[in-house]
Amino acid sequence: MMDLDIPPTQIDADVQRALTEDVGAGDLSAGIVPGERRARAVVICRQAAVICGEPWVRATLRQLAPAATVTWRVPDGGRCEPGQAIFEVEGGARELLTAERTCLNFLQFLSGIATRTAVFVDRVQGTAARVLDTRKTIPGLRQAQKYAVRCGGGHNHRMGLFDAVLIKENHIHAAGSLPAAFRAAQALAPQASFIQVEVETLAQLEEALAIGVTMVLLDNMPLASVRRAVAMAGGRCSLEVSGGVNLENIRAYAETGVDRISVGALVKDVTAADFSMRFAA
Known part of the structure; x- marks a missing residue:
């Protein structure tokens, strides 16, 4: 088992x-x-x-x-x-x-x-990309659903809000800026398994790289932008794709060289x- x-x-x-x-x-x-x-x-x-x-x-x-x-x-x-x-x-x-x-x-x-996870995982075989789940789970059954993702060959993202930091658009807005949000998150680093910053544009990626972010989530970026993001990062940070990923395009995203691809459909559809x-x- x-x-x-x-x-x-x-x-x-x-x-x-x-x-x-x-x-x-x-x-x-x-x-x-x-x-x-x-x-x-x-x-x-x-x-x-x-x-x-x-x-x-x-x-x-x-x-x-x-x-x-x-x-x-x-x-x-x-x-x-x-x-x-x-x-x-x-x-x-x-x-x-x-x-x-x-x-x-x-x-x-x-x-x-x-079974659904295994289909997605099979699509990216031969690339370096790992397929991850999300927190879009049924209330009360998250641990069971994330276990099922592992059984299908996928990997788990954070379990909840308590074990890692994901700085999203609303966090940046509320904190005042991306650097302010990232500095505040670093103060919590001993409690967090990782700190990840979500970006929606290549300009935001450049800003994240400039302040030393080591995990970046590329949110709803088209394929061409993801390719440019991989080139811009040059291995300085781990890159994750999220949003709009399906069975038809996951292989193309994986072949860009990103490290992680998170798919909400694994646990919600x-x-x-x-x-x-x-x-x-």
Whole structure:
């Protein structure tokens, strides 16, 4: 499994919220099944996908069916073919029926992110550019979504406002100038993993380079300007492209020589992967 880097308590909390929402006071439909009935179920993926979600599935089963046994077939970060079995589970039939939708919801959502990320990552193979996510996540599920990006071969930008500094247009306006904003950010440097400055023009890039900025985000710059920005920087700073990046143009941006490309669509424009659970004989 991929490096999770998420506290188990966070995963348990994610699952508990989902179960409270779905199960509430009890599963009325599962009540029609005799309590002593046991079952074996197989979960398959109906499409080619990159799998993600095992920790959340296991946490769901621990909370609802602690005696169930799970055999996982495709690890997180692994690719599957249409119709391939992802995991098998055996336990009380009632408990498995109640757990089914929550397990599949996490699996389909996170695998959708991992699969989409892998498509973007595949497009930039052979270049030096890394594909990153953004903070455009569903509230309460950011850590899960960023884990899914890693499963798809992407990289994480900052986790939140607390771990790094990104000086954007509004920060510069409120601080009075780019140098003033950057100096204030440097005072926070011991607390920040990095300081990055967003620029929209080549003139702003020149100003950033002049004051010693070492990480620059090129916001919504056309391809020709990005090429000029790479030449201007001459390796003096790390350059990231953001805004307007899609599957049709990401390769061209990567070939300019930028270091990073952040894509909000990895976590906000997600198509769920198609999974199904079936009871087996």
